[in-house]
Amino acid sequence: MVVDGVFSMDGDTAPLAELAELCTAHDAWLMVDDAHGFGVLGERGVGSTEAAGLSPSAVPVLMATLGKALGTAGAFVAGSALLIEGLIQQSRNYIYTTALPPAVAAAAHEALLLLTEEAWRRHHLAALIRRFRQGAAQLSLPVLPSASAIQPLLVGDAIRAVTLSAQLREQGILISAIRPPTVPAGTSRLRITLSAAHSEAQIDHLLEQLAACWASSWAAS
Ligand SMILES: Cc1ncc(COP(=O)(O)O)c(C=O)c1O
Known part of the structure; x- marks a missing residue:
């Protein structure tokens, strides 16, 4: 297997x-x-x-x-x-x-x-993952259930996912939009990958920008 x-x-x-x-x-x-x-x-x-x-x-x-x-x-x-x-x-x-x-x-x-x-890197990453998930839940962002460094934000529509990715890039945040055929139709997403090199402040900035872009992409669609 x-x-x-x-x-x-x-x-x-x-x-x-x-x-x-x-x-x-x-x-x-x-x-x-x-x-x-x-x-x-x-x-x-x-x-x-x-x-x-x-x-x-x-x-x-x-x-x-x-x-x-x-x-x-x-x-x-x-x-x-x-x-x-x-x-x-x-x-x-x-x-x-x-x-x-x-x-x-x-x-x-x-x-x-x-x-x-240097186990602190793993512990730091685990803390960032928790911080991100708590923040995303508070903002009602539809993040898939994941305890790993890969935190996908389910968008659904492929064009909207690409638009969101481009908006975030303008804010200096690099997150790829994953679309079919990599994932099933209707489940396009932003594939957020966290690392031990990130800081808590960056996670907070990410959440802030995600919330803003998420709201504006709904308004545009
Ligand atoms: C499950 C899995 N295995 C293997 C790889 C290949 O990794 P690499 O390109 O670093 O060899 C990847 C790449 O994303 C992967 O997701």
């Missing part, structure tokens, strides 16, 4: 504990793509699997990118020595792709150290 840990367009999480149980019951392997959970979720930042209380043996194949929380590029697969050797020998994409440049590998290594040594 192959699943994302955090779904990239909704920001919600897969029920990994239940899926792991199902896999055990059916003698299947669980593979988790934790691109959006790795470095963010779990007590130590291991990701969605740690947040779900799963040991490595419950997730025989774990992959994540280095290009999101770690801020570099590339990706990794973690698993048993046999699995990794099999991939090295048999994965055509891996064999015929240029390896990570040493500088990128070194930067990823440094980011991993920061991840393990």
Whole structure:
């Protein structure tokens, strides 16, 4: 069974504990793509699997990118020595792709150290997510249920989503409008992505601008 840990367009999480149980019951392997959970979720930042209380043996194949929380590029697969050797020998994409440049590998290594040594970044991000969600609820902005750094604001109409994104950009806020076919018709959204580099003041400014643009886009439509 192959699943994302955090779904990239909704920001919600897969029920990994239940899926792991199902896999055990059916003698299947669980593979988790934790691109959006790795470095963010779990007590130590291991990701969605740690947040779900799963040991490595419950997730025989774990992959994540280095290009999101770690801020570099590339990706990794973690698993048993046999699995990794099999991939090295048999994965055509891996064999015929240029390896990570040493500088990128070194930067990823440094980011991993920061991840393990500086938990305050994760705690700060978690606090920003809470602040954003509380503020959005007070403003009655329709943010989808998500505990991750991806906080989608459901707009519905694609043109309105693009207009809102352009208005926010004019205010110095970069938020992409996500439209079909990336998401189902009628569920266009602003995909707000928070990071530990943001400040509380920026979250408040974002909420203020979202409320203003939201109201003016209704008035215009
Ligand atoms: C679930 C998932 N996996 C993998 C990736 C690929 O990440 P990257 O481009 O950093 O390799 C993405 C990118 O958004 C993603 O959402």
